[in-house]
Amino acid sequence: ASEDHKEYLKHALHIARTAGQTILAAFNTRSSLHIDLKNDNDADLVTQVDRSVEAAIFSYLRAQYPSHRFVGEEGTAASGDTNTGIVANDETPTWVVDPVDGTTNFVHGFPFVAVSIAVVIRGTPVVGVVYNPIMNEMFQGLLNGGSSMNDIALPLPPVRPLKSLASALVATEYGSDRGSEVLDAKFAALRDVVGSPARGVRSLGSASLTMCYVARGALDAYWEAGVHAWDVAGATVILREAGGLVSNWSKPDSSAAEPYDICARNVVCVRKTAEELHAKAILESIRTTLRPVGYTRD
Ligand code: IPD
Secondary structure (H helix, E strand, O other): OOHHHHHHHHHHHHHHHHHHHHHHHHHHOOOOOOEEHHHOOEEEEEHHHHHHHHHHHHHHHHHHHOOOOEEEEHHHHHHOOOOOOOOOOOOEEEEEEEEEEEEHHHOOOOEEEEEEEEEEEEEEEEEEEEOOOOOOOEEEEEEOEEEOOOOOOOOOOOOOOOOOOOOOOOOOOOOOOOHHHHHHHHHHHHHHHHHHHOOOEOOOOHHHHHHHHHHHOOOOEEEEOOOOHHHHHHHHHHHHOOOOOOOOOOOOOOOOOOOOOOOOOOEEEOOOOOOOHHHHHHHHHHHOOOOOOOOOOO
């Protein structure tokens, strides 16, 4: 891993821990939360904590790296411009931040809540930190430098054998979009994967943590349509460094070998297996089951 990337990771860890203290304090005293609906949608929430944590993270990072770019969930939502500007030929390091991933969990007191911080260069996440301050789980990953949870290398041992979907614990999410076309596509995908059959299905309510649980080996696979770059950027490097595979599924004719586009609004991933061909086969069997959901690229 490059020295620059190591320094980015150091700052990301520091500010994630600081943000985590704010999130934990607010989680424990939820009565004073100020909650707003995004686009008048009861399934898409934002709180004052999301906004203030994002502002604090960016103010710290901007002071360290004034020439870098900064993309955050709440700033992007407030500006109404969903184009992140993240493209494959951009050399400028871009910090991609979700201050509270799992806002609905946060509001309801369900403890899968994380701050996610990534550095993306040329469209590829090179540093990722996903911190759940409620459960005190710190996931970190560095391109070509490995990944860990609370300083233990991922995946956590013992790594269970996994040869096919039939013995897999999988995860997906319904997202915040309640349009019937989108829901039909998601439920059809869920039906097909679970009927394949998969052993069990979970929904944790935080895309970044779900990917980290795949990296950890507690979940075997995960897919979702509707995710944004800030939900998946940090966890992508953590999962890859843990030997997992991550891919897009919006283009049925595309190859799983194409580099994962964090802005494409979808994800499918599988954890490390003893033999990679098993992970590849599981990834492919999920990808071919999924029907495209037409979201505009971030
Ligand atoms: C959401 C969560 C959720 C996923 C959504 C995300 P937020 O992020 O990760 O699990 O289903 O797609 O938008 O809004 O809590 O930061």
